[in-house]
Amino acid sequence: MKLSLGPILYYWPEEQIRQFYREIADSAVDIVYLGETICSKRRSLNLEQWIEIGQQLQAAGKEVVLSTLALLEAESELKSLRKICGNGTFLVEANDLAAVNICAEQEIPFVVGHSVNLYNQGTMGVMARCGMKRWVLPVELSKETLHELQQHRPDGVETEVFSWGKIPLAYAARCYTARHYNLPKDDCQYRCLDDPDGILLNTKEGQPFLTINGIQTQSAQHNNLLGVMEEMKAEGVDVVRISPQSRFTPEIVQLFDQRKREEITLQEGMDAANRLLPLGGVDGYWRGEAGIQPTEI
Numbered sequence: 231m232k233l234s235l236g237p238i239l240y241y242w243p244e245e246q247i248r249q250f251y252r253e254i255a256d257s258a259v260d261i262v263y264l265g266e267t268i269c270s271k272r273r274s275l276n277l278e279q280w281i282e283i284g285q286q287l288q289a290a291g292k293e294v295v296l297s298t299l300a301l302l303e304a305e306s307e308l309k310s311l312r313k314i315c316g317n318g319t320f321l322v323e324a325n326d327l328a329a330v331n332i333c334a335e336q337e338i339p340f341v342v343g344h345s346v347n348l349y350n351q352g353t354m355g356v357m358a359r360c361g362m363k364r365w366v367l368p369v370e371l372s373k374e375t376l377h378e379l380q381q382h383r384p385d386g387v388e389t390e391v392f393s394w395g396k397i398p399l400a401y402a403a404r405c406y407t408a409r410h411y412n413l414p415k416d417d418c419q420y421r422c423l424d425d426p427d428g429i430l431l432n433t434k435e436g437q438p439f440l441t442i443n444g445i446q447t448q449s450a451q452h453n454n455l456l457g458v459m460e461e462m463k464a465e466g467v468d469v470v471r472i473s474p475q476s477r478f479t480p481e482i483v484q485l486f487d488q489r490k491r492e493e494i495t496l497q498e499g500m501d502a503a504n505r506l507l508p509l510g511g512v513d514g515y516w517r518g519e520a521g522i523q524p525t526e527i
Contacts, residue, residue, distance in 0.1 A: 231463055233486055234261035234390060236473045237297040237323075239398070239443060241272045241422035244279075246476075251283050253480050255290040258487035261469060262287050265297040265314065267325055267343075269405070269444045270307045272422065277313055284320055297323040300345040301401040301445060315340075321363070334360035344368050344392050345401070349375075351382035358384040366390045366471065369397050369453070372518035373461065380466050388468040393455035394482055395473025396428065396441050396448040397512075397521060406442040426476035438509050454511030454525045456503050457496055459489050478506045500527055 235254060238247065254262060264280050264287075266272050275283070284294040296314050299307060308328065315322050315332045324330045325343035333340040342348055342357050344366040357365065367376055369392050376391070383389065392398075408418040410429055428443035430450055438450035455462065455470070462470065470490075472482055485502055488494045494502075503511065514523030 231459070231467060231490060232260035232469045233258060233483060233490070234469045234471045235259045235263065235479070235483070236392070236395070236471050237263040237265055237267050238474045239268060239396075239446065239448075240426055240428060240476070241269070241420065241444070242274060242426055242476070243423065244274045246426075247274055248283065250474070250479070251287060254483075255287055255292070257480055257483045259292060259472075259483055261293040261295065263295045263297045263323055264320075267297050267300050267345075268401075268446050269422070270299060270304070270310065271418065271420070272444075277310070277317070281317060281319060288320075293321075295321045295323050295341055297343065298325045298329040300325040300343070300398075301403070302326060302328055303403060323366075330357065330360060337361060339363045341390075342366065345398065351379060354379060354382060354387075355384065358387055362387060364388040364390055364469065366392060369399075370515050370521065373458075373465065373516050374518055376465055376467075383466075389466060390469035390471055391455065391462055391467050392453060393459075393462070393470045393472065394486070395452055395471075395475065396443075396450070397453045397515070398446060398448055399440070400447045402445050402447075405445050406447065407444050410442060449512065449521065451509045451512045451522065452507055453513065453515075453521075454503055454507065455513055455516055456486060456489060456499050457525065457527050458513070458516060459486070481506060496527060500525075 288294050323341040323343045325345045339361045342362050342365040405415040407422050408415045411421045422444050428441040431440040433439045441448040489499045511525035513525045515521040
């Protein structure tokens with residue numbers, strides 16, 4: 231199995247982004263996804279600068295993929311989407327059907343992101359005929375559903391699973407971060423920059439529940455599938471995805487690589503991972519249960 235690093239889901243300053251990918255260039259990651267997937271107002275880097283970073287990572291031996299927005303709301307965003315799909319250099323991760331349509335019309339191969347509702351064999355077949363080369367299992371689906379879909383996976387299509395990081399749950403036209411700071415969406419003052427891993431939302435009882443990230447809602451806890459890498463391999467999973475956080479991402483990549491190579495035991499890996507998880511890990515969706523269920527070994 232290969233290791234991938236998903237796109238940064240948060241709003242970081244340019245230098246933080248560049249330093250992050252300088253570290254990733256020396257990591258065990260095989261595939262790196264680049265670009266903005268949440269909000270078009272996050273403009274630390276433009277497309278040319280993302281491609282520049284992609285070329286640097288490619289020179290370091292990484293496969294590079296450019297990711298697209300999961301929710302488009304304006305003509306300007308559609309214009310930017312066309313530029314990404316037609317970049318002519320890197321594979322594209324299509325995170326909504328507009329991106330799928332553009333790539334299909336121009337016969338551009340693409341990855342189907344986890345925000346696209348690929349739930350059954352019929353949809354998988356349609357996407358493959360449109361040019362899909364890899365798909366990412368929607369985060370709420372279980373191992374059982376993955377097993378069923380793998381039985382009908384078209385030849386030449388790879389499977390990827392979101393295996394580490396706060397779980398992307400929903401997208402909305404409303405910006406929850408702006409609302410948190412009592413600001414209108416159109417004058418948000420780029421407050422996402424103040425929260426490099428999103429804003430934790432607790433229940434009235436004080437229990438961690440969700441994370442606010444602009445228009446995106448995530449889990450409070452981290453999805454942690456480090457303990458089921460052998461199960462994923464047995465199910466024919468080709469790529470294990472790690473979602474970036476502002477802290478400890480290189481360490482997490484190293485843990486997944488060590489488990490893949492069987493250089494550490496399962497218990498050693500899980501113990502090390504838990505030390506990096508202040509709110510603990512969850513894996514309920516993988517087991518067909520509520521996603522908030524704590525990780526089991």
